[in-house]
Amino acid sequence: MTWENSLPLFIVLTSLIPGIVIFFLSESAHGMRTALNIAGAILKLILIAIMIGGLNEGVRYETRLALLPNFDLVLRSDSLSVLFVILSAALWLVTTIYAIGYLEGSPNRSRFFGFFSLCVSATMGIALAGNLITLLIFYELLTICTYPLVVHRGTAKALRGGRTYLVYTLLGGGLLLLAVIWLHTLVGPVEFANGGVLSGRADEQPALSLIFLMFVAAFGVKAALVPLHGWLPRAMVAPAPVSALLHAVAVVKAGAFGIVRITYDLYGIQLANALGVLTPLLIVTCLTIVVGSLFAVFQDDLKKRLAYSTVSQVSYIILGVALFGPIGTIGGLLHLVHQGVMKITLFFGAGNLAETLGIHKVSEMDGVGRRMPLTMAAFTVGALGMIGVPPTAGFISKWYLGSGAVAAGQSWVIGVLVLSSLLNAAYFLPILYRAWFKPQQGEWHEEHDFGGRFETHWMLLMPPVVTGIFALLLGILPAILRSLVELIVLREYV
């Protein structure tokens, strides 16, 4: 057991073990639970920092466990997994702090935080998975662990939302299992590698193309590709930290990440292009981008509007994949991070409005900017980022995606981007206008006084402010991420 072959495992275990311990804690062990959560999250970040340091020196970290002959559980670090791991681990830390503040005093907290930690462990496993089987195992684990979070409130509506979630994701999981085993019987055990590993097997046609489309459909369920997005708005009954987890840290991201992995490190972008499977993917993503935004315009419920916005925005990541060319890919991968940071800010903001003032609808938001200026400032950064206004992070993604479309000879995609930005503006600007420029109408629904100097509980306020600042920083200093992303991309296209 050396550091090289155990570090990826430890990164998974730093949330898995606290999660399992938390299940056995009594409901009143508040301090212990918080300590475990925060310590696990910080330790995970430290381990990730060590891993990145080692990667820069050319160390390969890999944990391998044989489950069956020709069937290994492989966790390993490469630049793509680092990108996802940093995003999820960092956002997990802020979401945990947020969740502690959000759920204060509510029942079943041990169960909640137990599953919460398991979810993040599953996400780490997805990010670090070195082969398809490992990816499949953690992907299904993520499904199991998020269900109890979606139905956490235990109301009839929550249970219905949870059932819809399970129907979609388990069907997707069944399809994924079929695709994985079929590929396994065709080409034997294969592991992810830069540039893809299937290029020598292009003769296995049309099975390879069919399997690729099955992968897209299977991951597309979690990535909420239209028409597989139906579960996402209905899962909005979950508590706000869970929405943040679903939309920014884990579930939706896992779907998008899966498509990225399959395309770049399994098939290889060159083979995918040669098979002609990128064009249908491009069409589906463009459709999703427009349809998701269109639906969002008509939602009065704030969280639902954000949910449809996610449907649209996550597809930007996949758009970057579907555009054959390095610039588009950079845009897509950057958006993997940008969307997470911006969307989590928006959900934190929505959660704060609901918790502090009882606001759930856009139409109730008049004048809320004056009552909760910091929350709404962060929300505004997130919203402008989604529209793509410079100097926010969203502008950078859209810039690269647009240039990538031109470079790939698909200039019509720019039209889609412009249309989507207009629609984004159409559903976000009215919110900002109401919040900042309209006077308050009557009393707030259920104003909740948390005491203290701030506009709300500090544990609810700090997370959106931090992520909001990050959303700005990533826009002003895009170089932070770009070098890492360019590294991934160059290996693909050389």
Added chain:
Amino acid sequence: MSAGLPLVIVIPLLAAIGAFLLPRASFVVALVGSLLTVGVVGVSAAATLESGALRHTIGGWRAPLGIDLVLDGFALLMLALTALIGLAITFYGRGYFGSATQQGEKGRQATYFWALWMFLWAALNALFVSGDAFNLYVTLELLGFSAVALTALAGKPNVLKAAMRYLIVSLSGSLMYLMGVAFLYSGFGTLDIAQLSSLTRETPALVAATALITAGLAMKTALFPLHFWLPPAHANAAAPVSALLSALVVKGSFYILLRLWLEVFFPLASTFVPHVISLLGVGAIVWGSIQAIRQTRLKLLIAYSTVAQLGYLFVLIPILAAERENVRALAGVICFVLAHASAKAAAFLSAGNILHALSDDRLGALRGLMRGLPLTVTAFGLAGVSLMALPPSGGFIAKWLMLDVTISRGHWGLTAVIIGGGLLAAVYVMRGLGRLFQQVDAEQLPALKPIPCVMDLSAFGLAVLAILLGFAGVYVLDVLEIGAQAAAGGSS
């Protein structure tokens, strides 16, 4: 070392007699018997892993005159499975039945439970190590009788009716098996399975024997459409008995069936017979799952799930009989046996806890139980994960191996059934599990009778076993190799 092999039968048998003769100390006798049995199985396992399959000739008379006990990899896995589940059942039983010294009906039930359970364990172990078709008949009868008696233990009218039906099915199944054995003997002049496997050819005697034995054993294994007796018997028996019946007893008859198809009936692999079996397996998966979804009582739901899950054991029979050296395919089926046994035992024990605490196992009554019975509910959830075949679990590894076989041979229909069966399982498991998350106000929470913590822990332990099996696939394959060469060599 092989001289110790009879101990795996003798010890539980002695414990059964002891528990019968000393009713007041019956639990202690059974506990000592269980621990010793587990120990002997452990020692035999170590010996087998070190020096290969064990063969013991009772009284020094070689087959066909004498009786041989054989412990190869397959038998070892079954012995070990029975030992692990058996130990949990023994502990659970103490909590469930209470002390045998208590007055009246309860004390009587407890005494009989310990004696019959030890007897059943002896019969199961004897079944797994018998290398002779007639001995298998004897063990099958002993197993059937003790299982029926255990079912009837609860004593209520509907239980007695179910037990009666079970008895008739069990007897008819054994009878058909015995007639089949007669055909084998008249056709080939021996009943030793190792010798039979080098002698059998496609003759009318073999066809008759195969038909009779397969039908008889399929009946005892509750293969669709001969499953009608299983749900009432498994659902109405006492919880530890339900667990034994679903986890181990049906696996006993299946074990014989699989053994005989691999070593005796394989010349018929190219006929339509194995395909009929496979088709009935598909029927079981579909019909059992649909029935499970329609149930409104938890124990009946779990019982119908057994009907469905048993179907998976049969769907690969044509491939297994045709490719006897294909250890991967065999491992898929055997992993399924192991995973289903531990998950189903855990599920029935959890249901027993719920029934014990609530005095009600209607699905509607399960609301909000998560707070009252956290460990039981977790056990049920983990067992459910394995039944749905989601990773990481024994059920997943088993289905992976099975799908690997069906897809690589282009059996798309079977592939769809195996994957679809998992989705149907998700529907019926979630029908039970989903309600546990339902929020109820504190005053609406049902009053729960406290349950002994040993009952919680046994259910939980078995559920964890079902999950851990997901990491044991490599070992299962290794163990299966033990003695496999000998069997294949004997036939060539």
